[in-house]
Amino acid sequence: MKTLLSVIKSTQANTxxxxxxxxxxxxxxxxxxxxxxxxxxxxxxxxxxxxxxxxLFLQYVxxxxxxxxxxxxxxxMILERAEQFSFLSEHxxxxxxxxxPEFIQDGDCVLIYGYSSVVLELLVQAANYWxxxxxxxxxxxxxxxxxxxxxxxxxxxAPGIPTTMVLDSAMGYVMERHxxxxxxxxxxxxxxxxxxxxxGTYALGICAKELNKPFYVAxxxxxxxxxxxxxxxxxxxxxxxxxIQGREVxxxxxxxxxxxxVNLKNESVDxxxxxxxxxxxxxxxxxxxxxxxxxxxxxxxxxDYTPAKYITLLFTDLGVFTPAAxxxxxxxxxx
Numbered sequence: 104m105k106t107l108l109s110v111i112k113s114t115q116a117n118t119x120x121x122x123x124x125x126x127x128x129x130x131x132x133x134x135x136x137x138x139x140x141x142x143x144x145x146x147x148x149x150x151x152x153x154x155x156x157x158x159l160f161l162q163y164v165x166x167x168x169x170x171x172x173x174x175x176x177x178x179x180m181i182l183e184r185a186e187q188f189s190f191l192s193e194h195x196x197x198x199x200x201x202x203x204p205e206f207i208q209d210g211d212c213v214l215i216y217g218y219s220s221v222v223l224e225l226l227v228q229a230a231n232y233w234x235x236x237x238x239x240x241x242x243x244x245x246x247x248x249x250x251x252x253x254x255x256x257x258x259x260x261a262p263g264i265p266t267t268m269v270l271d272s273a274m275g276y277v278m279e280r281h282x283x284x285x286x287x288x289x290x291x292x293x294x295x296x297x298x299x300x301x302x303g304t305y306a307l308g309i310c311a312k313e314l315n316k317p318f319y320v321a322x323x324x325x326x327x328x329x330x331x332x333x334x335x336x337x338x339x340x341x342x343x344x345x346x347i348q349g350r351e352v353x354x355x356x357x358x359x360x361x362x363x364x365v366n367l368k369n370e371s372v373d374x375x376x377x378x379x380x381x382x383x384x385x386x387x388x389x390x391x392x393x394x395x396x397x398x399x400x401x402x403x404x405x406x407d408y409t410p411a412k413y414i415t416l417l418f419t420d421l422g423v424f425t426p427a428a429x430x431x432x433x434x435x436x437x438x
Contacts, residue, residue: 104189106133107160111182119177123161130157151291151299151339155328156192162437163188195323195420196224203286203321203418204229211237211283214274214316217301218249219288221321223256225418226286230261238265240277244301246403271303275310285311289322293330294433296411296426298322299338302404308413317415324421327433332408 110129116122134150134157164184203225207213215222229235239257244250250268257266269277278285285307289298298304298320311318332338395401411426424432 152326156325198420200224200228204233214282217244218253284317291328296429305407308409321418
């Protein structure tokens with residue numbers, strides 16, 4: 104949003120068509136740059152949110168230009184609308200955070216998957232401002248261990264929330280025994296009410312449906328995308344994400360210790376970063392990494408598609424929606 108806003112401020116165009124063309128070119132450059140093999144701006148996340156945000160920005164800021172007599176007046180109005188759109192998008196998390204806590208009851212156990220700043224805001228507001236008493240179970244979230252980041256952020260901003268971390272493969276086990284509801288973020292919301300999110304969300308949705316647990320999605324409205332996938336094969340090509348080192352994460356009080364899975368010796372390290380990009384290394388002898396024969400292929404798609412039938416409600420900055428209401432909202436946003 105801020106990049107496109109800066110394009111409007113610095114434009115040399117003297118027609119509306121020229122300004123629209125500059126904004127489209129800037130959008131395409133951002134999308135191309137995130138696809139470049141030497142960059143990793145989105146850190147493996149899908150580009151759906153970036154693309155839909157750019158499209159909505161253009162739609163929002165240019166929809167009334169025909170009503171004004173001169174380009175300078177148009178540009179002034181567009182700049183005003185662009186700043187308004189940027190402000191609304193920037194504060195979307197706070198609005199969602201003020202809605203979602205209504206659906207968390209005292210004594211609930213909430214299952215969280217991966218890092219989501221929107222879900223984080225919702226949980227922090229529920230604990231600090233709504234004074235809800237609940238506990239959290241976090242899935243570690245391979246391959247980037249974003250559950251670790253989420254745990255650190257939760258304990259930093261709302262240390263009173265009892266928090267437990269478990270392996271991704273334990274999702275069904277803990278959901279049946281402890282969990283009352285599931286809350287996830289999303290990379291994009293598609294026209295049929297489903298979502299695109301980090302790999303594993305689809306399996307989590309199936310588990311929640313089978314065990315009759317509410318499955319909520321907290322997501323900003325600028326991530327509503329004009330896509331209509333019917334299955335996983337219909338997803339657009341997305342940037343692949345590398346996997347981290349072969350280290351399991353164990354909880355120890357408020358600290359997290361990374362354990363060498365080869366030698367099973369405790370070793371304190373920082374949260375995995377781009378300096379340690381690969382969980383499976385071929386033909387290396389780096390301590391703590393799992394070696395694989397060179398002929399074994401490693402595939403790690405970043406996101407999957409969760410159909411609408413597995414989603415209970417979506418918490419957005421525009422309000423609370425059922426999946427069936429998403430298509431109507433998309434028509435309104437893009438008209």
